[in-house]
Amino acid sequence: MNGHIHRFTSLFRWVFGPLLSAWVGGRYGLVPGLAALAVFLAGPGLVMLPSFLALRFFPPAPGLPAAPWSDLMAAWWREVVAVTRVFNWDQPWAENRFPDFLPERTHAPRGILLVHGYSCNRGLWNAWMPRLQRDGIPYMAVTQEPAFGSIDAYAPCIDEAMRRLHALTGSPPLIVAHSMGGLSARAWWRSVGHAPERIHRILTLGTPHRGTLLARLGSTVNARQMRDDSPWLLQLADEEPDVLGGHFDCLYGHCDQVVFPSETALLPGARVLHLPARGHLQLVFEPQAYDRAISLIHAAPIDAGVKPRPSAPRVESDPARYSQTTP
Template sequence: MSLSAAGIRRLAVTLQAAAALGIAAGLVQLAGWPWPGAVAAGVAAILGSFASGIAFAFALSGRGLWVGRGNHPPAPPLELAATRRPLRLPEALRCFAAECVAVLRMFDWLQPFRAHAPFAAPLDALPGRDAPPVLLVHGYACGQAIWLDMQPALAAAGYRCEGIELKPVFGDIDDYARTLLAAMRRITAEAGRPPLLVCHSMGGLAARAALQLAGDEDVCAGVVTLGSPHHGSALARFGGGPNARQMRCGSPWLRALAAAETPRRRARMISIFSWHDSIAGPPCTGWLDGAGHIALAGIGHVTLLRHPAAVRAVLDALAELSARGH
């Protein structure tokens, strides 16, 4: 029996705590440190390794290291490329610090210990607008708890949100697509209208694959992807499972997915991405020809799930897709 994403994260937190205590015990026994200082040093060492890993992710993703030249994402249109600019040092430090906080909160609190927390109930829809249901789709090695920071804002805008758990954690994205399509069909039948999808990271690829399976079936009102690696991720080479292999830059799976999509299907998608994503990189991987785009800057991959600018972008994208349905 495989562990859930929450179970994996609880195990990771346990190992982190054990490592910190092990360092502390070593300092007490070998260097004569007092326990309070030794424990603080142990925690600092774990947090330091945490931050180092995030810095490595930023560096690798930002430069697209170890991605073959022929596998780099295509260049986006000039008007979109013009929104990209390098960060000044204070901006880069804020981006890095915010991502460290977001990752620590997400993977050491929300996912391991808030996996079954309920979503906020929606407020009444805005006058003159009947908000469609929204299905929230998580990314690689995650669960629906990743949406706990953003979902209240969607509920406040009148959207009734539902999450989904894509299992197994290190499975095949095509299997996730079938699970997702079944959920879309169920919501359509229950609500009397197809849902909008908001998808983080790998979830956007699963949604695209689900739409391919659906064909002309009316089970989706539109897709918002958030930090999705539409052309692959440089970091996927370090991941485990078929889903990580499918997300490698230039993978046969990604090429086949893109080749099967029609302009009409792409037109129902809006890709929100950050030029400074710490996971979905190289930077142009968020561009999807034929889709709508909202480009952000100075926001890391996990921070996209809680940053005010990203939340506003998701609300704007949902409003645009909702308006198309009327």
């Protein structure tokens, strides 16, 4: 179902859009026809632009200045490129281009589970999957169905994949999750009783851990759950143990046009990396994201017997741009 939605929207934009523009041109003249074509081709980028401009006036995460205009414009353009690639090729037409990599023998210490976000599918990770295979790291990438159902409904498919990867390597896997996928990972871990032996670490890319104002515009079940004051999010956080944040690495940026205010992407006690001039989807394609995942694959397991004191997130930043770090 998820792939059908993406194929329909892609066809509408690239086939029906130009046909409709040709009809408008034939009926009303060349200029209206070209204007209609420009709307179909440039529409997504123009629709996103106001949300990037608005970020100049939203408070950033603690310790970071407001994003400068140059960063916002760079993030907007990078996001246009990423959205065009993901929503017009990777997800509608190449969702299953790269199958899960589950070799009979592996020297990798553990596998990786890739979890996409809202209104996406496993094709989001097409830039990651061949690289992981070349690096000899087992992986699975799930498509969460139903696309617009409850986040809790995704726990069974995540659990099955986690079990398969654990059985393959003998070690609990690393979860890499984009956006809503980080909440899916938290909901899955709650469903298994927050058992420490089931999880290694979780790397989230632009996840609205404490909700996002943008979700107020959504009417689907999972969009309502991602609102900043949603009962679902409040209950999820209330039922989680104090040690939860120690299992997380949170990558985020204050040019993220989807998760804002940007500090909502942070969890207390998590290791946090700030990436400047990057939009929401672009976080998936950043070299720092892949490099962090590889480093976590080889990181020592977290001692489940140690109960860390809840604290503010430990923020790492690009030293050339932002030098202030939260301890």
